[in-house]
Amino acid sequence: MPSSDPNALNASGLTPAQSKALPTRQPTGEESKILEHIKELYRCAPTNDSFSIYSQTAIFHDPIGYADGLGPVRAQFEGLPKLFKGGATIDKFEVLESGNGGNLRTILINQDVTYYLKERPSDPTKTVNSLLTLERDGSGLITKHSEEWDHKRETTSEDGFFGTLNEWRKKATAAATGVFVGKEEKDHSK
Template identity: 30%
Template structure:
């Protein structure tokens, strides 16, 4: 990993505690790992309009907006980290989002719930319904999204967790995630303007 990306990771990677953030008071609603990633919008923490705009931009990207305007929520140097991809610039992150309209017939955010809001981090549960173009079978996925923000309110680290385990940045899994992040831009071709620093 390049020193620049390592510095970003060292300084901005969130380490959310899924159990404390998401466990339901009714144990029967939790998974076997004592987490409940099902969003409950009525229980969402109140946030400022600026913070809500960040979530709105992020969920529009998940839903296939492939928009330069929505991408401006990220700092020029930022990391995106999920089970499949590790991207260490805004341009590489755009490579992921610009791919959604190419592989999904539809992607819809069904619900969100803000579970944490601090000076530097914002965490929310999200239910996203994906319908691939190849097989028109819709599947809803629940996840915990944690964003680390810089002093300008830009996203520096975006972590999307699909289960209770945090991500390892070692071994073959990390290599595959990084390759996906590095090469997808060549296929999805996001606007070069997104390479520019803020």
């Protein structure tokens, strides 16, 4: 559950109002490959190469799940096309200035993604605005991928008892997705 506190700092280290007000910028050449793979993931069209941008110990955290390690991160994005059979469109994709002093290894993205449950119905299922915060290691691989809907900070165990419960629920959801994706892969191999 996103925090209801409008002054809670999101993964970028800014409030939602501040991160939404950041100016856009052009990606660097090094960032361009990463961003193309991120777009593949959010379009519900991952390829094997899409996951080459993550470290083996990468963490993915969004309002629904928490995946720790490349395998579970992969399962989260491989599960999307199974849920959203009509795929997704990226309606807005802006690389933001890092703000707040910024870290050269962090990429901030403001995006709008429209998801379709069925094969291209006339009406989308849901459009989501989110802030992506991609933290990278010295070799340029993503070590942490945070997605915060409407730029709002996600609750964690640092938020007390209910934050801890929410984090456990996210880990259980991510584990269930991993089992579902694994089962689908085994079923297709028969």
